[in-house]
Amino acid sequence: MTQLFGDDAFERVPRVLAPGATWVPDWLDVEQQAWIVRRFAEWADGPVPIRHPRVGAHEMSVRNVCLGRHWRPGGYSRVADDVNGRAVLPVPDWLVRLGRRAIAATGDAETAASYTPDAVLANYYDLDAHMGMHQDRDEPSGAPVVSISIGDSCTFRFGNTAGRGRPYEDIRLASGDLFVFGGPARLAFHGVVRIHPGTAPSGIGLASGRINLTLRSTGLAP
Numbered sequence: 635m636t637q638l639f640g641d642d643a644f645e646r647v648p649r650v651l652a653p654g655a656t657w658v659p660d661w662l663d664v665e666q667q668a669w670i671v672r673r674f675a676e677w678a679d680g681p682v683p684i685r686h687p688r689v690g691a692h693e694m695s696v697r698n699v700c701l702g703r704h705w706r707p708g709g710y711s712r713v714a715d716d717v718n719g720r721a722v723l724p725v726p727d728w729l730v731r732l733g734r735r736a737i738a739a740t741g742d743a744e745t746a747a748s749y750t751p752d753a754v755l756a757n758y759y760d761l762d763a764h765m766g767m768h769q770d771r772d773e774p775s776g777a778p779v780v781s782i783s784i785g786d787s788c789t790f791r792f793g794n795t796a797g798r799g800r801p802y803e804d805i806r807l808a809s810g811d812l813f814v815f816g817g818p819a820r821l822a823f824h825g826v827v828r829i830h831p832g833t834a835p836s837g838i839g840l841a842s843g844r845i846n847l848t849l850r851s852t853g854l855a856p
């Protein structure tokens with residue numbers, strides 16, 4: 635519930651949480667969010683359908699579908715040999731442009747100009763899903779990761795580069811928010827603690843749950 639003088643009114647302004655880690659609330663408008671919801675539904679259909687990635691015998695609670703390169707915990711592959719052996723859809727030009735605009739929004743015009751994500755991980759969290767503290771370290775390049783949130787808000791935990799524990803900060807990532815981790819924050823541990831039901835804005839076409847896109851410029855050979 636939004637209150638006139640609630641904490642949200644003061645917290646939802648662009649902020650650098652740590653050098654290299656920038657949060658830009660309300661970066662995308664409702665129309666742009668609705669566009670992403672519709673595209674996500676297409677991606678989820680395949681050629682490599684959305685699935686719960688597995689870590690050994692453990693199935694992650696989040697559902698994931700990829701663009702550009704297929705990802706599974708531990709690395710990328712050209713084809714989804716853990717699903718159906720097919721290649722994923724390419725990264726569309728509009729997402730490359732969005733990635734550049736995202737980096738530019740953090741004030742780094744030089745990195746923005748050449749930023750070319752070659753992998754996008756598109757995640758769907760139902761109300762019970764979460765993601766444990768981890769580093770995004772399957773990409774040899776040091777290029778920033780661009781994260782876009784759509785739908786129900788979540789408690790996002792942003793930690794440090796040394797380990798899963800404290801110090802960390804919990805922030806509320808809401809629909810349309812941008813988060814970028816690059817530079818000294820590129821290997822910071824982070825995770826999604828919980829999803830907050832019923833918090834998505836109306837008009838985006840997502841009744842329940844949360845979509846998160848992470849754009850990555852992997853530095854892997856084409």
Ligand SMILES: O=C(O)CCC(=O)C(=O)O
Pocket residue numbers: 755757765770781783790824825826846848
């Ligand atoms: O859902 C999020 O906000 C973070 C997702 C994430 O950390 C990942 O896909 O590696």
Ligand SMILES: [Fe+2]
Pocket residue numbers: 768769770824
């Ligand atoms: Fe991550």
